[in-house]
Amino acid sequence: MRRDFCDLFKEAACGQNGRVSVELAPLGDSAVIIRLDDSLGEILATARILEAAKICGVIDIAPAFASVAVFFSSPDDRENSTAAIETILRQHKPSPRAIGETRLLEIPVCYEPAYGLDLEIVARHAQLSPNEIALHHSGASYEVRCVGFTPGFPYLSGLPKVLATPRRATPRVAVPPGSVAIGGAQTGIYPLASPGGWNIIGRTPLRLFDAAREPAALLQAGDRVRFFAISGKEFARWEE
Numbered sequence: 001m002r003r004d005f006c007d008l009f010k011e012a013a014c015g016q017n018g019r020v021s022v023e024l025a026p027l028g029d030s031a032v033i034i035r036l037d038d039s040l041g042e043i044l045a046t047a048r049i050l051e052a053a054k055i056c057g058v059i060d061i062a063p064a065f066a067s068v069a070v071f072f073s074s075p076d077d078r079e080n081s082t083a084a085i086e087t088i089l090r091q092h093k094p095s096p097r098a099i100g101e102t103r104l105l106e107i108p109v110c111y112e113p114a115y116g117l118d119l120e121i122v123a124r125h126a127q128l129s130p131n132e133i134a135l136h137h138s139g140a141s142y143e144v145r146c147v148g149f150t151p152g153f154p155y156l157s158g159l160p161k162v163l164a165t166p167r168r169a170t171p172r173v174a175v176p177p178g179s180v181a182i183g184g185a186q187t188g189i190y191p192l193a194s195p196g197g198w199n200i201i202g203r204t205p206l207r208l209f210d211a212a213r214e215p216a217a218l219l220q221a222g223d224r225v226r227f228f229a230i231s232g233k234e235f236a237r238w239e240e
Helices: 005-013 040-053 075-091 119-126 130-139 232-239
Strands: 024-026 031-035 058-063 067-072 104-110 142-147 154-157 172-175 179-183 186-189 194-196 199-203 224-230
Touching: 024 075, 031 075, 040 058, 040 067, 040 075, 067 075, 104 130, 104 232, 119 130, 119 199, 130 199, 130 224, 224 232
Parallel strands: 104 224
Antiparallel strands: 024 031, 031 067, 058 067, 104 199, 142 154, 142 224, 154 186, 172 194, 179 186, 179 199
16 A cells, blocks of 8 residues: 655654654655755755665756755655655765865857847846956856756856846747856856747857767756857857
């Protein structure tokens, strides 16, 4: 007889004294979400501990801004393995120091008007010139907080506050692949042609997602990123 997930969750999340030690919650019928704070180090450490554990039935582990989602091949696998997740995390308390060195990737961006479709809008909002927008954006250091929305789309923290710009009132039906954009207090890169409502300030010639590549996504959670400006002519040469 199948047991109710809520009962299993209560058993898994509580220690002998009955206090919750790890906050797990159902995510659909074949996944659980582990809620954490917004420490990128703790999130990545948690994901890596679970990946190394090779829990039966787990098909994907996805870090996000303040949580880690664990996806199972079936509802039964989720019910059978939830207690194991809590036990693993209780025995191996995630430590941000355990993630080791992170990668630094430098990404070329053409900020010229032909590629920065909303550069003027962002400039007016920030009360800066388009060139100053490019200088601020390329002068900052960023961290990949998570990857999602479309395959390979990196959500980057570290955007200078002066560049924070509300999303477009009307999203575009199709955003060119490689578009570098600002949405609120974040910046990101559209790896594929897709709908999108962020403000496009430039474009990179790099391919951020390639299904034939391993890994398919160029950027992973925890990577550090810096942008550097290139001209339209340099952009064309990168694409050759």
